[in-house]
Amino acid sequence: MDLSAQLIKWYQANKRDLPWRHTTDPYVIWLSEIILQQTRVEQGLPYFNRFLEKYPTVSHFAAATEDEVLNLWQGLGYYSRGRNMLYTARLVQELYRGQFPSSYDQLISLKGIGEYTAAAISSFSANEAKAVVDGNVYRVLARYYGIDEPINSTGGKKTFQSLADGLLDKNRPALHNQAMMEFGAMLCKPKNPACGICPVHLDCYAFKNNATIALPVKLKTVKIRKRYFNYLLIMRGDEILMHKRGAGDIWTNMYQLPLIETAGPTELHNLMELPQMQQFMADNVSLSPVSQVYKHVLTHQHLYVSFTKVDGKTGGYGEGYFFTEVKNLKNLALPQIIFLFLTKFLN
DNA sequence: AAAGCGGGGGG
DNA sequence: CCCCCAGCTTT
Secondary structure (H helix, E strand, O other): HHHHHHHHHHHHHHHOOHHHHOOHHHHHHHHHHOOOOOOOOOHHHHHHHHHHHHHHOOOHHHHHHHHHHHHHHHHOOOOOOHHHHHHHHHHHHHHHOOOOOOOOHHHHHOOOOOOHHHHHHHHHHOOOOOOOOOHHHHHHHHHHHHHOOOOOOOOHHHHHHHHHHHOOOOOHHHHHHHHHHHHHHHOOOOOOOOOOOOOOHHHHOOHOOOOOOOOOOOOOOOOOOOEEEEEOOOOOEEEEEEEEEOOOOOOOOEEEEEEEEOOOOOOOOHHHHOOHHHOEEEOOOEEEEOOOHHHHHHHHEEEEEEEEEEOOOOOOOOOOOEEEHHHHHHHHHOOHHHHHHHHOOOO
16 A cells, blocks of 8 residues: 555544535635644634634625724734735636636636645645645655655755655545645644554654654744834723734734834833824823733744823824724724733723 | 744644 | 744745
């Protein structure tokens, strides 16, 4: 039995029962695949259920607003996925009259769908013979065949895709792809892989050479930038001043409190002296810290975030600023750090 | 080819 | 603390 057949056999006996495995509707598969990009199944599952309930078809999705989609996406991260989904849903509604495509060539041209996702949707929904290569597949193949070429190098990606293509069971591509990924996720895990119960460990390079820890190889680069976010809490009765972020930075088009970003940590008395404060402060000012400094960790940035209560002006805050009732906050897409603070502070 | 983009979980 | 997660887009 070749590797594919062995893993399929393992999969059929050990697979998890996941909702998107009960459908061949390319729209539903698409929904699940985008949500699961760089996201664990357990984390994405509740979002999948909520999105499917609210948008049962791509036509429903296409009719949504960006605020609505981002609000539903809140907390999941990589928010461009949500914005791209709306763009794609509207395109599919127009171009394909609401019939979500299932062929690799059509899928790969859509925004938010790359090689992995096009292969996944086309194989799962139409049994097209395209091999998926995700983080799980990289790991399984690197270990089994002992490949130390970096998985995130250009050459490495080609090497692993070619290998996966050759391995694909063309008679049952959907089953093959599911098996490869499930095996990587459940058994051939990044840390502490379960080699003891692995059906293919006797043929596995990494097992035989005690190299599971060293494989796969990944070039690491990530440089982390420190940023200092001083958020202002400005209330007017039961209303709160909010600001809609623009493009070109994190959290595109999401809602936050008025923000003054500084080059370093800023004490209260220094914050008061900043020229940007004139945009927000009343004449008789009073500032009071209402939180400690939170460290909010993103992949490429560490945010040091503080919240300060300010007696605001009566108006004239500028473009993008608006007062909204506190009870309306649940309808705004908030970055997690803002959501957590407001939830804590307002209750 | 490299950088940018969230948030959470596990060791 | 580190790494990884059903990756993609932009530069």
